[in-house]
Amino acid sequence: MTATDLDAFATFVPTPERVAQAADQLVRLVDADSTSGAEEPAVAVAAAICDELGLAARRLPVAPGRDNLLVGAADAPVMLCTHLDTVPPFIPARRDATHIHGRGACDAKGVAVAMLHALRLLQDESRLDGRVCCLLVVGEEADHSGAKAAVAAGLRPRVVILGEPCGLAPAVAQKGLLKLALAASGNAGHSAYPELGTSAVHVLLDALYALRHAALPQDDLLGETTVNVGELHGGVAANVIAPEAHATVLIRCAAPVDAVLEAVRDLVPPAIALTELSRAEPREFATGGGATGPAVPFNTDANWLAATGAELMLLGPGDMRCAHAAHEHLAVADLAAGITAYARTAARLL
Structure with missing residues (x-):
């Protein structure tokens, strides 16, 4: 896709109404306990959010009672991907004027909601409909079972944009x-x-x-x-x-x-x-040719999703330094920025 094509629609800035909807949905998703190994409540809420956004979603079995959620076409060349499971203990959602707090708000349920809204914006543009999908996996915080199951299911995108909180600057590498x-x-x-x-x-x-x-x-x-x-x-x-x-x-x-x-x-x-x-193993990422962030010290599903043969990027809203902590949170402004970043990045890769 050329720069001229992008200029026609690539602002991808969500309306205030969409941001408010996304924030409400994130509160619901955070309130669904999804400690690794018992993710079904969050998968069910994520599926409901897809229905609300008019996105076609289907479950991909991982283990009894545990499913990944594939949103969009399985053969899409660009895949947005993040995880729905969280570390213990469960912390219910709390919202103030500017932030959403609770377990997974940052890592990585806010990422998931941003990706779903980005996918909706992309599908609204007819030239992009069907060319980007979203995969929400289980097990990332434990044994990467969701990513392994996705590979076993035969998903083979050309590019995977992994979502983890890294300040919306594409990470160059991970430990x-x-x-x-x-x-x-x-x-x-x-x-x-x-x-x-x-x-x-x-x-x-x-x-x-x-x-x-x-x-x-x-x-x-x-x-x-x-x-x-x-x-x-x-x-x-x-x-x-x-x-x-x-x-x-x-x-x-x-x-x-x-x-x-x-x-x-x-x-x-x-x-x-x-x-x-x-x-x-440590891994370097593609960055899309734009401004980049630092190498990150945390691990992701990247080494397992690499088996798809896809080029891998790492990008996401929020700050991982508050993840896994009692004060985990995500700013609503960062949620909105994440929607734009995922939509623009995916569009540029097509």
């Missing part, structure tokens, strides 16, 4: 991840005689300290590799030398995952069992 389970064993005993036993908790804490303070592989574009100890369990009582301890660690990899894993193995003593739970 990879490495999720590990660490298990330490000790010798139980009376805590008054520490010399007679070995505390698994102490062994594990020492290893975690070393891991958190190590100089792990870095990258000029992606920066530092970071470590988060997300779960930590161990011991049986305060007066007992701990016989076992367990931790789950998520490492945001700025370098190839194998290089990071090798560094971790060098740091963790043989007494600790190390189990790899999941991994995803």
